[in-house]
Amino acid sequence: MRGERSNRERTKEKKEDIKAQYDQLQDSKGSMSPTEYKKKVEELKTELKQAKEALQLSEERLRTLVNALPLGIWVRDSDGYLVLQNDEDIARFGDIIGTNLEDDSVPSEWLEIHQNIKQRCLSEGPIQYERTEIIHGD
Numbered sequence: 594m595r596g597e598r599s600n601r602e603r604t605k606e607k608k609e610d611i612k613a614q615y616d617q618l619q620d621s622k623g624s625m626s627p628t629e630y631k632k633k634v635e636e637l638k639t640e641l642k643q644a645k646e647a648l649q650l651s652e653e654r655l656r657t658l659v660n661a662l663p664l665g666i667w668v669r670d671s672d673g674y675l676v677l678q679n680d681e682d683i684a685r686f687g688d689i690i691g692t693n694l695e696d697d698s699v700p701s702e703w704l705e706i707h708q709n710i711k712q713r714c715l716s717e718g719p720i721q722y723e724r725t726e727i728i729h730g731d
Contacts, residue, residue, distance in 0.1 A: 603647075604644045604645070604647060604648040604651075607640070607641075607644040608641065608644055611637050611640050611641050611644070614637055615634075615637050618630070618633050618634065618637070659677065659679045660679045660680045660681075662679060662681065663681065664681055665679065665681045665682030665685050665686070666678070666679040666681070666682055667679070667682050669694065669707060669711075671711070672693070673693045673694035673695060673707060673711075674691060674692070674693050675689055675690050675691060675692050675693075676690070677690075678690050694707050694708075
């Protein structure tokens, strides 16, 4: 929803906060007992572990949601690499995670579609919904 921060953003902020706390802890290491220092380090490790687990859970939920959709969903990064593909898309096109549109094995119509969408995103911002059909003749 608009205005909400993603779990990834919250986790990144939490990790940055933990790093800042750790840096502060390193600076004040000489002014506390070894036991107190060790306790603080363990607290920070626990916080970091919890943040990582929350991110992993969020990513699992996203994967479940994307796979439950009855249409092919894929995401390419700004360099053209496929970084997410749901089960429906894999059934249609095969598992092509990690491929780049500039690979020789990628059909030219995929490259053209991606270039058009990428240009629109760069000029207009994120696209809320885009449906593209690629019909392969037999």
